[in-house]
Amino acid sequence: MKNHHSGGQRPQSKKSQTTLLEVKEQEELMKFLIAQLPHKNRNNIKSLLKKRQVLVDGKAITQFNHLLKPGQKVAFENAPAPIARQMRGVVVVHEDKDLIVVNKNAGLLTIATDKERRETVYSILSNYVKDQDKDNKIFIVHRLDRETSGLMLFAKNKEMKELLQESWKKTIAERSYLAVIDGKLDPSEGTYRSYLFESKVFKVHSTQDPDKGQPAVTHYSTLKSNDEYSLLKVNLETGRKNQIRVHLQDLKHAIIGDKKYGSTSNPIGRLGLHAWVLAFKHPLTGKNMRFETSIPGSFLKLF
Template identity: 75%
Template sequence: MKDRKVTKGQGKEPRSGKPQNIEFKVKQDQELMKFLIEQLPHKNRNNIKTMLKKKQVLVNGAAVSQFNHLLKSGNVVSLSRKPGPSAPKMNGIVVVHEDKDLIIVNKNAGLLTIATDKEKRQTVYSILSDYVKAQDSKNKIYIVHRLDRETSGLMMFAKSKEMKDLLQESWKQTIAERSYLALIDGQLNPPEGTHKSYLFESKVFIVYSTQDPERGQEAITHYSTLKSNDNYSLLKVNLETGRKNQIRVHMKDLEHPIVGDKKYGSTTNPIGRLGLHAWVLAFRHPVSGKMLRFETSIPGSFLKLF
């Protein structure tokens, strides 16, 4: 039997009739979707998205579901004939990436990161702890960073204390992009810019902003407007520093608070939740050295206002 021809000479397929993977060697840096469209001209974008969803696309042996995953020259992309194992369903969170060192999840608004003295309901930490212990009772999970309860989006957890410490100590060097979506009241003028102040927390856990460097910690927020109308604007926000409630306080400073944020000055709540979402998380894996990038969908409730 003759070998089956593969696209551009990059892919190779075994001659055996048994279900096996088809492999393609990446020759230049590019996004995964663009690469797959070039290699699989007989499949459309929806076909490819289905393969990604079913965990049939592997990069260097690890299943990838993000269509805009950044490939590097030398990576090996494999196409599995069989769907990968489905991640268990967990109320309030979805696992978007997992390896021996890390777990990346997308959490719903309304879910605490970890229990507090006043709030001991189910949390992201408790859900993930049960998840890893179901695989091995000795497994543990460690918080690398937190999101406010009413903020949705991407979070990173470590599977060992050593990995947690390594990530926290090298956070600025490890993180390539951490972008948020903020839905605010009104329109900013100018529509993009940078806001800097110093933040400090009161005894009743409210964060205040000042221009006095002696009173608080430096906080720098970069923002740009993605969509706007007479009543609301959708911003892309990048943090140069990661202070508690930083985006919420800085939007209050700019007199355009985040919708639904009664604590920091908003009087509107058109979406029934806080208008803040951790949208993009990109970082260099501290062990493998690979650049990983994860991007969630824009919440539908945010878009419906435009």
């Protein structure tokens, strides 16, 4: 007999699955798993969810706060789902029915350009949501430069994309970046303002002439420094393309590894810029969401 399985389900081979647990009362998946798997800690369980190894009634679930109903069956796959193995460079930090927050590695483009067709955050996530249901889609809300790592927010439907883009300024409570620069800033904190415009060769330039570009405001403070480098926390008031990179060049302390904007050093083999904190008000539930990633190890080892 053929095994029909739809959208997010996977054909079940008895060999690949272990324990089958029955849900007795309504509760969040994480709580249920912690109680049922005393030999595993929270991180082990998060890893199982991330790798799509937890199945509820045969369907892979990644959200730890997924609500279980009495009578449902929870099973585990011994091996990570194929899609979880393919998501190189992208980790899903949060997902609900309307939006998805990911942490991306440096070196990944947000979306393909005319010149660039290789794997992007958009194509990886597109496959990821289509694996759950072939009609699912992903929508870009904002971008990160290819060489920047860190947190990004995507919408899972057109309504959410529009809601986020229309109310971006009001919705986003905090966007903090970490930047490693050459040398020390004096004063160690401050705000820099200029007007940015893009040249024909896609390089962004800064000017103090308001007629020439779009206003850009960057707040910065020094978290750590030594004789060679400083680690800054940077907050954007305006999210212009390459804004942090250009403003730090203006301040005569370019970001390490940023040859395009004036850096001559490259101690970690990548651009020293990371989208560290993303906090926003969920446009539909009104809930305050806050995500913070750990400081990249390569940044810390310079101090």
